Amino acid sequence: xxxxxxxxxxxxxxxxxxxxxxxxxxxxxxxxxxxxxxxxxxxxxxxxxxxxxxxxxxxxxxxxxxxxxxxxxxxxxxxxxxxxxxxxxxxxxxxxxxxxxxxxxxxxxxxxxxxxxxxxxxxxxxxxxxxxxxxxxxxxxxxxxxxxxxxxxxxxxxxxxxxxxxxxxxxxxxxxxxxxxxxxxxxxxxxxxxxxxxxxxxxxxxxxxxxxxxxxxxxx
Numbered sequence: 001x002x003x004x005x006x007x008x009x010x011x012x013x014x015x016x017x018x019x020x021x022x023x024x025x026x027x028x029x030x031x032x033x034x035x036x037x038x039x040x041x042x043x044x045x046x047x048x049x050x051x052x053x054x055x056x057x058x059x060x061x062x063x064x065x066x067x068x069x070x071x072x073x074x075x076x077x078x079x080x081x082x083x084x085x086x087x088x089x090x091x092x093x094x095x096x097x098x099x100x101x102x103x104x105x106x107x108x109x110x111x112x113x114x115x116x117x118x119x120x121x122x123x124x125x126x127x128x129x130x131x132x133x134x135x136x137x138x139x140x141x142x143x144x145x146x147x148x149x150x151x152x153x154x155x156x157x158x159x160x161x162x163x164x165x166x167x168x169x170x171x172x173x174x175x176x177x178x179x180x181x182x183x184x185x186x187x188x189x190x191x192x193x194x195x196x197x198x199x200x201x202x203x204x205x206x207x208x209x210x211x212x213x214x215x216x217x218x219x220x
Contacts, residue, residue, distance in 0.1 A: 065095075071141050084216045099185070100183065106193075126168050126197045137191065139195070152166070157217045179200040
């Protein structure tokens with residue numbers, strides 16, 4: 001089976017003190033102010049793994065995140081229903097993986113893919129980050145989801161294929177994905193928030209016919 005090896009980030013460029021920034025990349029980019037999004041395909045192509053002790057610590061479950069995880073699940077399934085994709089279910093195992101990695105990103109102030117796996121299988125992964133100069137950013141699952149879904153405007157349903165410009169969107173609505181894990185964490189100073197979404201099975205498979213069968217047009 002052929003997997004797409006590209007990893008890239010999606011960042012929204014900021015205005016003054018709070019940041020949104022969009023960019024595509026293989027390797028980690030320089031830091032910018034504002035929400036970043038990053039989507040991964042599901043092959044580990046040597047992406048660096050900074051798995052510190054904190055990342056591997058047992059702080060994966062936070063009951064306060066349950067509502068956020070539930071909200072993210074509802075938003076995913078709202079968008080998926082538009083594309084005739086079956087609803088996802090939350091996986092506690094994936095939640096732990098996503099939460100641990102969100103805490104790692106927040107603790108180290110890095111923004112790059114994890115290369116996380118479930119057993120021997122690579123997970124799909126979308127990342128989002130928001131930064132402000134002062135105070136604490138509002139953690140908005142809706143904003144993260146909207147930034148990923150807005151890529152639909154660049155997707156050509158008449159010529160379905162993988163593109164790094166649309167990888168967040170295609171993973172969100174990928175019909176073969178069944179399970180979702182969500183993590184959220186703040187940086188030590190509290191002015192950065194990181195959101196991690198992991199998917200199983202991973203989407204964005206570039207074998208012939210996969211995009212035609214897994215990314216359907218809205219109101220299909």
